[in-house]
Amino acid sequence: MGKKALIIGSGIAGLAASIRLAVKGYEVAVFEANAYPGGKLSQIEAFGYRFDAGPSLFTEPQLVEELFSLAGKNPGDFFRYQKLDTVCRYFWEDGKRLSAWSDVDRFAEEVETKLGEPAGKVREALKGSAFIYKHLAPLFLERSLHRLSTWTSSKALRTYLKMGQLGLFSTMSQANEQRFDSPKLIQLFNRYATYNGSDPYQTPATLNIIPHLEFGRGAYFPEKGMHDITLSLVELAKSLGVVFHFDSRVEEILVEKGQAVGLVSGGKKFPAELVVNNMDMVNAYRTLLRKQKQPKRLLSQPKSSSALIFYWGVKKVFPELDLHNILFSEDYREEFGHIFKKGTIHHDPTVYINITSVMKPDDAPAGCMNWFTMINVPNNQGQNWDALITEARKNILAKIHRILKTDLEPLIELEQVLDPRTIESRTSSAQGALYGNSSNNRFAAFLRHANFSSEIKNLYFCGGSVHPGGGIPLSLLSAKIACGMVESSK
Structure with missing residues (x-):
């Protein structure tokens, strides 16, 4: 035994x-x-719709494959996935739309064409993200920070020499404001703070490591969700x-x-x-x-942000939408101020829509789509969530109406809701925070x-x-x- x-x-x-x-x-x-x-x-299934209930972005698939290899198994016999051509589609209130292609050169050219920001600046930004990853991942992500051997390793010593270039002394937004002129592109790169429930106006620029995961190492979709x-x-x-x-x-x-x-x-x-x-x-x-x-x-x-998610079965196909979609708020700084300083939800939240039926058609009935519709919200501090959810739902639908020119309400034939209270009760996450302590x-x-x-x-x-x-x-x-x-x- x-x-x-x-x-x-x-x-x-x-x-x-x-x-x-x-x-x-x-x-x-x-x-x-x-x-x-x-x-x-986990997942939700109801009336012909299937939703991935939680995380919707898949990067670093080799970390999953490694587990099968350790066990002497062929990962492909258990689990298959494909690389995304489009990482995300972005929408703004003034009608601007942008596709974040996984191909860096194509993405950079798209940014120059749509937002007027030189393509070279985008390439440089992603090179900078790769630089942070190269020097910090082996130290901060792959080893324990609580063992002396980590800090005395040769990798650590090389990292110490690069500290001034790793974004430790400015915020994410400050770094992006210095890098770009386009407010929309600054907003796009600031969005990566939400990947660990942070505020781009407070979190260190070190988190500009995240774009490299999508563009340098790839974003993927498991074939079965x-x-x-x-x-x-x-x-x-x-x-x-x-x-x-x-x-x-x-x-x-x-x-x-x-x-x-x-x-x-x-x-x-x-x-x-x-x-x-x-x-x-x-x-x-x-x-x-x-x-x-x-x-x-x-x-x-302090804890990270949480999420309010509406799982909507929608009786229409929107060809302009992809697997990952973002409808940006007009005032990003104010939105994060509401989340982290006021503990409430801004009247114009950024809306993330994940639609797996784009990649996996049987996740929705024919002629329909499964919308995982999410906004970032504060963690649970005893707010009146019923009132906040009602108001947020109204504001989300209004934003969708303005940007996609469609009244979504009559097209919703299924709705389930996940909020910080239910996240806390179902997953034992303190205060419903998605990522533990704040960054x-x-x-x-x-x-x-x-x-x-x-x-x-x-x-x-x-x-x-x-x-x-x-x-x-x-x-x-x-x-x-x-x-x-x-x-x-x-």
């Missing part, structure tokens, strides 16, 4: 951790409070002997003599040699580890919880609320970092 490892939560990082530990020879069991796996990476990432990893985990316990909320992580020795679920004790927590770090300490020393500074950090200061990377406990031996952490951050790629890397610290049981 091998050593036992218990995973709390079947989000993308929990699934990756279960696979990595099974490959290391552990007997792995995953405990999930919901009746389904995937956490935010984003939820297929979850399903394929569950299938892989089961093939390795991982056992899943659904509808099994964990009540406590058991600690004896400073060491994690198992957990309690359904009033029953489950012993193990190690425990991996994929639950939101804040709620894990407040519930599962309530008897243990609390990292008060980490728990008290709105230059020290944010150092204010995320480590992938291990410094107080409790054999307790590890993965997922979007800990290092290196939220989103599918970083969550997968968190599992890789955490499991890389675990010795093989073979």
Whole structure:
């Protein structure tokens, strides 16, 4: 019998951790409070429509493929995807429209033609994004920041020499304002702050690393939808002997003599040699580890933004829309000020529309589209969400009417809603924040919880609320970092 490892939560990082530990020879069991796996990476099906419920952008597919390769499997036998020709389509109130082609030269030429910004500036901006990625990814994303060896490695020493060029001393918006003249292009590049729930007017310019993920490394779409990432990893985990316990909320992580020795679920004790927590770090300490020393500074950090999502079944096909679409607000600074300073929703929010039926026609009935319609909103601080949702819905529909010249209301035949309250209740995310602690200061990377406990031996952490951050790629890397610290049981 091998050593036992218990995973709390079947989000993308929990699934990756279960696979990595099974490959290391552990007997792995995953405990999930919901009746389904995937956490935010789940799906909704109703009346002939299918929606990916959470993350809609797929980058760094090699991080998923790596899990199959580790297990000696051919990734293509489980999971297939294709590269996008168009990363996103952008729309403004004055009628301007722009396609962000995945081909950098074509995108740069599109920007010059539509927005009047020289193509060379776009290429330089993306080269700068690649530069940040080259120097920061090996240090800040792929290794633990909480181990001395990270800071004394040769990669770290090379990075120290480039610190002035990595955007640590200005905000994202300041860097983009210095780079571009077109307000619309500044807004487009500022949008990348939302990829980890940040404010471009506060978050460091280091986050200009993100465009490289889309343009330099590519944006993709799983052939069966984003939820297929979850399903394929569950299938892989089961093939390795991982056992899943659904509808099994964990009540406590058991600690004896400073060491994690198992957990309690359904009033029953489950012993193990190690425990991996994929639950939101804040709620894990407040519930599962309530008897243990609390990292008060980490728990008290401001949280990232959240989301308000309308899942709409629409009885019309809009040929001008693609998989990813953005309808920009007129005043971006004011919009983020409402989210992060006022804790409310601006009357003119930026609207993101994800339509997987563009790529996967059976996600909607013939002649219809499945609209995942999202705006960025503050995390849950006790606001009157019912009133905010009603007002936001009206403003979103008005914006769509103005930009797409169509009254969408009579075309909506299905509607479901996800707001910060339900995000919190379904995924245990503190305050419904999508990405854990906020990244709105230059020290944010150092204010995320480590992938291990410094107080409790054999307790590890993965997922979007800990290092290196939220989103599918970083969550997968968190599992890789955490499991890389675990010795093989073979």
